[in-house]
Amino acid sequence: MAKIFRHDGWYWLLLPTMLLALYMDFIWTPDDRVLGASQRIFYFHMGAALVVALAFSVTAAASAGYLLTRNLAWDVWAAASAEIGTVFTSMVMLSGTLWGRAAWGVWWTWDPRLTATLILWVLFAGYLLLRESSDNPARRAAYSAVLALVAFADVPVDYMAIRWWHSIHPVVITAHGVNMDPRMADAMVVSMIALTGLFLAWMVIRIRFLHAEMGIAAVKNAVRTRTGP
Template identity: 45%
Template sequence: MNLAIAALLAGVALCAGQYLIWMYAPIEVTMGLVQKIFYVHMPMAAWAMISFFVVFLASAAYLLKRDIKFDYIAGAAAEIGVIFSGLALVTGSIWGRAAWNVWWTWDPRLTTTLIMWFVYAAYLVLRTSPMSAERRSLVCAVLGVVAFVDVPLVFYSARLWRSVHPNVIGAKGGGMEPEMLTTLMVNLAAFGLFWLVLLAVRYRQVRLSGQLDAKMVWDQD
């Protein structure tokens, strides 16, 4: 699919998702309008974890094949994952302020998510470290594999430990009305298409940047 067409479809899907959030999904009785943050919060959190899973797969592939394209994919996915998980933390704090009357609580789901954000933020810092390109790619690949250990903990934390965070996944819709579930699924798909476009664009940018850096080194030699 042409990237421009995919970007247009992603924009339309996101607009459709916003329409469903504000015009179709009913207002939740207890929390009111603030509950609608959930329809953005949950897709961003889900696609952040998928981003980090892609980092894990691409990093493992680089360690096995030493193909630089896998390093580029891992870097692009990590950047998107850090942005999405950061926004998920922010929207979750706004939602938590209305639900729990605090901006932050050291709940297992929130704590493991924050740790995950810091680990992958450190991964991005490592990608800019002053070492040879080959060594940097190798070190980043190792960290990309090891860092994924925290992602399953985020996913299962609400089940493993006592948590005030709602566990919608696997809860048969989490007791939501059909209109709410439809709105959530549409936004999950819309953010997924948006995620794919971002990944494709950023991968292309990172690949071209890597080729330019390699050419500059070659010219200097």
């Protein structure tokens, strides 16, 4: 088992999961009575939205971890997860725009859910810009950790926006369960699992590269300190 993880054997699980998700989304699920085939955008949209919530939760937890321990390993987790979360937020907004055009007849409307998602995207794009603004690793980690914790406040607001305020965005997950055809719900769950798998694989790659960057920087500093520039 340890060998499978050491040699990245787990990654092969992503292949059948994603192929199954694509098959279910495009071929297996029935058409929506009103929206027809354009409903299929939804499965990808929901999967990406779950990854956004997961990624920014990891960023917030790792940022808190950094502020408590001042260990840069936490900052690496926060940065990697924020980068991937921002890409997935872009996917959510793009797929939502396409779905909105088919369902509502407009590309964009200032609905509470859409607005909260746009704010989330801007906040984490700002987080990534902030990380580029300092060469001091400790200062960069501290400032970006504070911003990540502030930005994370928008994640529950985004989730609850359609429940707290008047919104035209559909409420899929209710207190009485998932509000859709069982086959559609199955396709949604498989898409969520597949996209979460993609997020995990991407996280492993980014964390390894960021750790390697840190290791090289530490050795470079040690070499320069000893031998001079």
